[in-house]
Amino acid sequence: MSACNRIRFVLVGTQHPGNIGAAARAMKTMGLSRLVLVAPEKPLDEAAYRRSAGAEDVLGDAPVLPTLAEAVADCRLVLGCTARARRVALEELLPADAAARAVQRAGEPAEVAVVFGRERTGLSNDELQLCHVAVHIPSDPAFSSLNLAAAVQVLAYELRLAQLAGVPAPAPEPGFREQVASHAQLEGLFGQLGDTLDEIDFHKGRAPESAMRKLRRLFLKAELSEQEVRLLRGILSDAQRMARLAASGSA
Template identity: 80%
Template sequence: MSVSTHIRFILVGTQHPGNIGAAARAMKTMGLSRLVLVAPEKPLDEVAFRRSAGAEDVLGDAPVVQTLAEAVGDCRLVLGCTARSRRVSLEELLPEVAGQRAVAKAGERAEVAFVFGRERTGLTNEELQLCHAAVHIPSNPDFSSLNLAAAVQVLAYEVRMAQLGEAAMPVAEPGFGEAPASHAQVEGMFGQLAETLDQIDFHKGRAPESAMRKLRRLFLRTELSEQEVRLLRGILSDAQRMARLAGGSAN
């Protein structure tokens, strides 16, 4: 199975169907075919298929889902493409490095996603929280806004170049080591962690967002396995049980 079959490009909240068609064309020219649409403002229309210019199959096969979390639930590497400096603290990659990292991870038969936001406003902070790293295209600072399809073309090209540079990608043997946790499993652990910190009064009146951002960065760097997520969730469950007991005895 080709490395490119493990790489998907996700368009979030796209406002103009023609941009989706142009993005599909940009992908297909670089040998990529997995396109996912998250809550597009308008359905695909004649303009979208016309602008795909031969990539009608990419459009026709593109699933439509309602949330980014659903689109990346089975991914082990999620790269959010953004032109803005935001409060969400993420490792920032140049397109070349992002392409190389994506191809290396896909070579392990892991699912990888590049995420592109809305034409006018990009990705929200909440959506960027679902990403492992941000990708920034170093465009002219005086005119930094790229068309959506142009941004897709840049990243698709870097993925193509990374593939061409990898003559023989190492493939992990089935059953070797522990199975990596899916994006959905890790997000479930983060949800339980946030609940637990509230229950044990870890924040003590402070805003919880800062601590959770730091904890997310810490755990995302480790690439948790399914077994490790289960272990952590077991610890959190015991902490929650003790917090309930402590709360009951205090009454």
């Protein structure tokens, strides 16, 4: 299986079915076929298939899922395409750099997702929070808005170039190499971490969002393995158990 067969394009909350068809066409011209739809506002219709212009198979094979978390659960790298800086602090890459990283990670092998948001509003902060890296297309600031299919074409083209350039997979490390944790495993860790911080009263009445954003970024940069996630979750479980014992003793 080629690296690009492990890369999926995820369209979130698409408002116009025709744009999904045009995005499918943009993908297929660059040798990409894995499309996932998350909660589109309208089902695929005649306009979608007409604008796909020969990429009907890409549309026909595209699963429709209710949430972004489900669409990227098995991924080891999630790239979120966003047009503007937001409060979510993520590493930001240009399309060419993002494509090189995606092809490299897919060659490990690992599943990779490239995520696009709604035509008018893009990805929400909560959705960007589920991404590991932000991708920004450096369009003209005086007229920066790209059509969804145009943005898909830019990323698909850069992925094609990266694949043709033969981006090397990382050299294997000596000895056993642990598998990088999946998106779902990391989200499980973050959920338990948030619960634990609440139980030990870490925030002291302050809003938890800022601390959790920083902690998410810290752990994402570490590229935790599955074994490391299990270790951390074991520590958190013990911390939760002790917090509950303390709470029951003081009741």
